[in-house]
Amino acid sequence: MNYRSDIDGLRTIAVFLVIFNHVGFSFFTGGFVGVDVFFVISGFLITSIIHPRIQQKTFSFAWFISRRIKRLMPVLFVIIFITMGIFTLVMLPQDLVKFYKSIIWVVFYAGNIFFWKEHGGYFDGGSQEAPLLHTWSLAVEEQYYFIWPLLLAAAYRYLGKKVALYASIALCIAATVFSQWGTEVTIGAAYYLLPTRFFELLVGSCLALMWNQLPKANQITSHILSIVGLLLIIVSALVLTEHHSFPGYNALYPVIGTALIIYASSGVVNKLLSLKPMVFSGNISYSLYLWHWPILVFARYTSVDFTLVNQISFILLTYILAILSWRYIEQPFRNFNADSFKAVATKLYIVPSSILIVLIGLGVFFDGYKNRFPTTIVAMEHALHTHTSKSRKACHSPYRNSKNLPEDECIFGENTKNKQQTNVFVFGDSHANHMIPFIKILSGDAGLLGQDYTLDRCLPIFDLKWGSTIHLAEKCKSRNILAENHIQENSFDFVIMAASWPGFNTRRIFNDERLVDNQKIAVLLQLKLTQTIRAIIDSGATPVMFEDIPTLRGKSPKCPIKQKVFNEKLNCEIQHDSNELFNELTTSLKSEFPQLIIISPHKLMCSGNNCLMTLNDIPLYRDEDHLNEIGSALLGRLFLEKNSNPFKSKYSRNINSLSMETIK
Incomplete structure (x- = not known):
């Protein structure tokens, strides 16, 4: 032409x-x-x-x-x-x-x-x-x-x-x-x-x-x-x-x-x-x-x-x-x-x-010529690149592997040979996956074995269609049927639900349609969460809900490192806005189920609404809204320093909410 x-x-x-x-x-x-x-x-x-x-x-x-x-x-x-x-x-x-x-x-x-x-x-x-x-x-x-x-x-x-x-x-x-x-x-x-x-x-x-x-x-x-x-x-x-x-x-x-x-x-x-x-x-x-x-x-x-x-x-x-x-x-x-x-x-x-x-x-x-940087910077970057989604690859699934059943190799603790005595079961999305090192610290301190079973972008709520498309929403619902069956078939002491919980502005909830009305969203979640927690309690386990962490809102998880290497004037503080929908739901659920334990990791990082991206000079995040593996474990250890371990007593009395004291 x-x-x-x-x-x-x-x-x-x-x-x-x-x-x-x-x-x-x-x-x-x-x-x-x-x-x-x-x-x-x-x-x-x-x-x-x-x-x-x-x-x-x-x-x-x-x-x-x-x-x-x-x-x-x-x-x-x-x-x-x-x-x-x-x-x-x-x-x-x-x-x-x-x-x-x-x-x-x-x-x-x-x-x-x-x-x-x-x-x-x-x-x-x-x-x-x-x-x-x-x-x-x-x-x-x-x-x-x-x-x-x-x-x-x-x-x-x-x-x-x-x-x-x-x-x-x-x-x-x-x-x-x-x-x-x-x-x-x-x-x-x-x-x-x-x-x-x-x-x-x-x-x-x-x-x-x-x-x-x-x-x-x-x-x-x-x-x-x-x-x-x-x-x-x-x-x-x-x-x-x-x-x-x-x-x-x-x-x-x-x-x-x-x-x-x-x-x-x-x-x-x-x-x-x-x-x-x-x-x-x-x-x-x-x-x-x-x-x-x-x-x-x-x-x-x-x-x-x-x-x-x-x-x-x-x-x-x-x-x-x-x-x-x-x-x-x-x-x-x-x-x-x-x-x-x-x-x-x-x-x-x-x-x-x-x-x-x-x-x-x-x-x-030569490992990326790491001698160009001080050892403190190398250690900071090492933490940032530790991904629980990789170290727990068999236990955290993308949607294409949503039909996988819970694996014995996903049991964690000191004595994993006796797998019949697994005490803690964790399910949810990638935000449940990134809390596994935190949970390991708590369960290890209590001498318990745990098992994780997480799926990308899938809320840990039974009988709920949830996803960006109908196809993915159906996969999430089917995955949670497998999780529910596993909970009913085992005598867990604790069942942990963790996720990037939806807020009033979230537009991913499906039942038979995409919901956009806040009241309908709240009513549907209230109903399904109530049913989920009741099913967990009926299985003989204590339900535990992890509140989500702050997101970086466009800031790089490398910000603390860049602050030291490139620009000391960088502001690496982040803001935490309370999830009103989550707070309303958990307040109601707590009144109905007093044995429900609620853990709020963000309180370890925040003073009021201002939150840090590091702990002991180690970055906590690996991307905009996920903790890295080392950061998650650091938060778990800090939690034990400031609070009693809820896993040491199956039913923790005097707990209205495990919202930890703010770090000054």
């Missing part, structure tokens, strides 16, 4: 939506849809390139991969080397090791898998300090580039041109439905991985396949389609947020919008996109995309404030570096002359990859 300057202009829209979102401009809460615009463009252009050759049976996979290497890898390698050098100077040791490992995955076009496994959700706090996080989208595209040409070539060979087109359209529809299903089942994987993103690239590919068969729009229709397309992209960038399920059907807005603009070809929007400034920025969009994120991560990591002046400065710096890398790296290497695929692959891929692997091996061997 002939060169389309408007598509380069469309790249400008895409890249700046992403940059404005990442830099923190609040009006583009859905700016991440710029990546979806890129996906459609990539699918369209790549299919436009390979389709004629496949039809003519002249397509060469080696030729195709050579083009991709020359187009993508030189500037990517340069930015990786520069980023690696800079972050080696400033990054904390364990963060640096994780960064080094991510480079390997990025180089082998699997960065999206690494970031999903190691950082979880794309919008999670820890992921925002991964210097190469943004390369997940490059991995998705490259994986598509490996699969799609083979599929298309096979379809043309065995099905013929007409059937191949129909099969591609059918695959696109099926992939869209699958993407929606994926967003309902899992959050992180659906965002990062190719199967749930496949339809976005395939929309562009199908448009390219049908290009010569599609009716050509007249001028008025082109204007209308291009305007509608742009509105779909911009409105989705303004309306969508990180809390919407994505990609799935929500991704159709920017995807269809992009396809409409490409199809319109000569509409008013296409003409605007063909203006020289738009085209130039589109030409350097790849470098813009690669540079912007490491700059923002460096600023965020070293505690630079994201003021308006700084935000604009970050964008200007990104633009300048992008121009330089486009002019002196991208352009020369596009015309790189080599005799064969082997020469291109060796000089532009294998050699720089090998150098990186050697450097990364050294960095990992």
Whole structure:
């Protein structure tokens, strides 16, 4: 196909939506849809390139991969080397090791898998300090580039041109439905991985396949389609947020919008996109995309404030570096002359990859060069990276393992050989999981054995549908049936319920519908909690409820470390707002069930509403709302210093609530 300057202009829209979102401009809460615009463009252009050759049976996979290497890898390698050098100077040791490992995955076009496994959700706090996080989208595209040409070539060979087109359209529809299903089942994987993103690239590919068969729009229709397309992209960038399920059907807005603009070809929007400034920025969009994120991560990591002046400065710096890398790296290497695929692959891929692997091996061997920091800083960072969800991996399940039964290996205490005498059972969500070290301290002091059985985002309440989707709500309800059966089948002395308890503003509760009325939420929770506690008491156990801890409200869990290393003026205090709904519920439950024990760990960290992120100079958190393993245990020990152990007496008299004395 002939060169389309408007598509380069469309790249400008895409890249700046992403940059404005990442830099923190609040009006583009859905700016991440710029990546979806890129996906459609990539699918369209790549299919436009390979389709004629496949039809003519002249397509060469080696030729195709050579083009991709020359187009993508030189500037990517340069930015990786520069980023690696800079972050080696400033990054904390364990963060640096994780960064080094991510480079390997990025180089082998699997960065999206690494970031999903190691950082979880794309919008999670820890992921925002991964210097190469943004390369997940490059991995998705490259994986598509490996699969799609083979599929298309096979379809043309065995099905013929007409059937191949129909099969591609059918695959696109099926992939869209699958993407929606994926967003309902899992959050992180659906965002990062190719199967749930496949339809976005395939929309562009199908448009390219049908290009010569599609009716050509007249001028008025082109204007209308291009305007509608742009509105779909911009409105989705303004309306969508990180809390919407994505990609799935929500991704159709920017995807269809992009396809409409490409199809319109000569509409008013296409003409605007063909203006020289738009085209130039589109030409350097790849470098813009690669540079912007490491700059923002460096600023965020070293505690630079994201003021308006700084935000604009970050964008200007990104633009300048992008121009330089486009002019002196991208352009020369596009015309790189080599005799064969082997020469291109060796000089532009294998050699720089090998150098990186050697450097990364050294960095990992020397533990992220931890001698750069005092031992106190190393100890602080070590605590921050202790995750109960990892050390108790068999006992804490993601939704995909929700049907797992309680495991004997999840029994903890001094004498775990006699597993028939397990006294304490813990169930709930990840906020129950992060309290296990705290609970271990209490149960160990009382000479009791405990067992934990927790599930991501699942309230420990029987017969309640709870979750971000109906599918997940059903899984949570089924999981709690397994927990209830286990409680009834065993003679536990204590059953502990801990969770990120909902407040009046929580909008995740399901019964047969999503509840938004506060009174209905309170009534439903009151009913189900009453039934749950009664069932626990009927089993012969004493019910225990853990109140939740304060959240960091956007502050980094590394704040106490950064305060010592980068900026002593950093304010690392956090605020605790009482959960009114939880307080109302527990007050009522306590009057009905006097044996109910309520433990409020936040009282150990807080003076009034002001709370600390450290204890004995050790960070307590591992992310925005979870304690690290060492911090949880420290709070458990402090609890015993200030209070009697409720587990030493099955029914603790004179306990209205174990709300501990405030630390002065």
